[in-house]
Amino acid sequence: MERENWTSRLGFILAASGSAIGLGNIWRFPFVTGTNGGAIFILIYLAAITLLGYPILVSEMSLGRTTAKNPIGAFKKIAPNTGWPLVGALGVLSGFVILSYYSVVAGWGMSYIFKSLTFTANNNFPQLFEQHIGSLVQPIFWHGVFMLLTVVVIGAGIVNGIQKLVKYLMPILFIIIILLIFRSLTLNGAARGLSFYLKPDFSEITLQTFADAISQAFFTLSLGMGAMITYGSYLNKKESITESAVYVIIFDTLVALLAGFAIFPAVFSFGFDPASGPGLTFITLPAVFTKMPFGNFFSLIFFVLLTIAALTSSISMLEVVVAFLVDEYSWSRKKASYLVGLLIFLVGIPPLLGYSKLATINFLGMNLLDSYDWITNTIFLPAGGILTAIFVGHIWGSKQAAIEANQNSRLKIGLIYEILLKYIVPLAVLAIMLISIWKTLS
Template sequence: MASQSGPPLDAPAREQWGSRLGFILAAAGSAIGLGNIWRFPYLAGEGGGGAFVLVYLFCILGIGMPYLFAELSLGRNSQRNPVGAIEAIVGKRSAWLIVGGFCVLAGFIILSYYSVIAGWAVGYAVKDIIAPGMGFEAFVASPTLVITLLAAFLGVTLLVVLGGVEQGIERWSKILLPVLLVLILLVIFRSVTLEGAGEGISFYLMPDFSGLTTEIIIAALGQAFFTLSLGMGAMITYGSYLSKKENIATSGIYVVVFNTVIALMAGFMIFPAIFAMGVDPATGPALVFVVLPEVFSQMPLGGLVGVTFFILLSIAALTSSISLLEVVVSYFVDERSWSRKKSVLIIGGITFLMAIPSALSQGAVPSLSAGGIFGPETGFLGFMDYYVGSLGLALGAFFLSIFIGWVWGADEAAQEMMQGSNMSAQVLSVWMFVIRYIIPLVVLVIIIGYITGTL
């Protein structure tokens, strides 16, 4: 049973979003990242195009969105970070605090290797200047290059979060998201106007269910959670800055729609281009950094398109890294009474040090790379991504859904959602059933998929 609800009586005034639009853009920015523009297209390519897209849409609307409402409700109710939110419900001695602690630790770890990949995107945007003619394998194996790019990307992330919720995260989200949208539209226009692009559009939009497998369905479920930044406490943290007057359901729907539209637009950037150039869409994770540069090099105005694409990929990565850092910063500000500046600088320094093994795991240090101590097929970065960024987040989402649905109580969560909302009792009843029974079961299926090697 809940021991209390809401923030402590002696808690300092909580920062809040300056507007609904600011929250929507910041939360959508958290969700819109490498998962949408790098991971979604290659999964769709491996999953047969249109069939994967339809399954993904069903998963994100039927499973991801209701769970998003739950995390936002928990954050706003407590006005605290993931650890504080759970503590506000069950007290300081509960084992459930481990779940909140895992969210904070996951934010540390994911931000470390995520910044490495984001650094690659930044580097590829200016590759013709800093490393002309260098192939991807040589590029990521250069320690000086990748560590410099990591430091640059992480430094920008720190500067944004240093500004606080309204003046830092919200202000920059209002700039970065519209710029991202314009750049995506420019790349789409060039892609769909290529000769032979129609075949790629058909592959992407016309579902062929003959190749649909259990593995593809589980992958779509996993992507729905991955792309919405669920299971890591980011939406709990962002929800904690929401006003009690805000309509959680309406704002959450906008976030899901914005995120999903960007993911779908990523497909329109990529599939028409690769089909026009005769490239196999099922090329896996190498699609963005290995295949697409080759595709761009073969198309008219390809150099400009390539630079534009990697700039927008860098922006998308930045909007997500901001939320990852904010989860950790919020914990130290709330629970340890650190200033925001102290939190950002110390956490940023530790994250940089944590990122170095990932940066060196693509050939620079053989023992950290594929074929080394982390197995023949993956290096340190891939190991961390699988066990923390994939399996770990699924476990986080599973335990958080149990906590919200059964420990805090779906009825209490529903009461929080009703503040600032006009949701009907029937809709809330359906949501309560989904959060209690459907979501834990679905996430458990994802976990089994990871453990058994299906994903």
């Protein structure tokens, strides 16, 4: 079976950026920023995404293109008859587990598109959200709808599915977010939100700030889950990996920062708490929107934005598992997409029920959805990133990876990339990973 390729560099950049841009930017980044002191977190996050994220991103893309394989096949091709393909298997597992609960949260966002039409200032938004996630039928229905959309796109293929979709969705995403920013910045009291967002307070720095910044960098760039290895495997030799990776990071970071500009001025304008955690999106923001002129309209387009961003990421996570089955077992793309999609939907039921029927079950003091999130973001993704850095840096060879990445590129990487990849990235990520585990267990 002939392997598909992206038809252009722009197609690849939009698809890879779409993989990176998702709930991590619109849902996760604002509340993590809010709970970590605002501007100071952003500075540390930018350092993490540049010094740790970029080398791994380039490495994963290079590994994918040089092997033209899925994550497991890529490690197997370079290091046959060793245990290294297990690192690829960890990536496939990570994408599978993350998508199972990611789809649940995306389903909440989809349901709020329609709920937005009836929002009023009299709504009790904490109660409204608790009623939604605590019910049985609604969350399952929207989880299923979102997974079905994801499956349909992946089943259509790389060019006719992923590339065609992101070509339209990514520009729409930017238009919506700019519209929201314009409205947010014109509110009375918006300056207080801008100060929180742009003026660093160094007294807010803790070890948790660094841990959350690195975790956010991995989550938002889809690192450690095999997505960028898979997308890189469809990239032809004429395209520049080093330049494409820069564009992906720029687009991803830009959307996250723009989301902050849309959210924090509005939150401060109406006197809400920026450190309200995950509920910032589903409790605080709807309350903010109802206080604005044309609030229902802006609420509607915000949750459309959230859903678009979630979909461009979910398709990359499903593609990781589908590519493995197509490559290694010669499954048809449609068969792999629909069967894996159904299985992921079923695995997402327990965390979905963690707010209702399974609310009494917890792990390390967390409900099931938070447990899925903690395991993947604190253990799976960092471990995948560390082992990929070690593999590319020491087994395949950082020089060989640099040669692959530098093909047809005006932006050349060399010694600094090799030092970061071989020593700085594994040690820094391992240290933060162990600290995060210790803090949770202690």
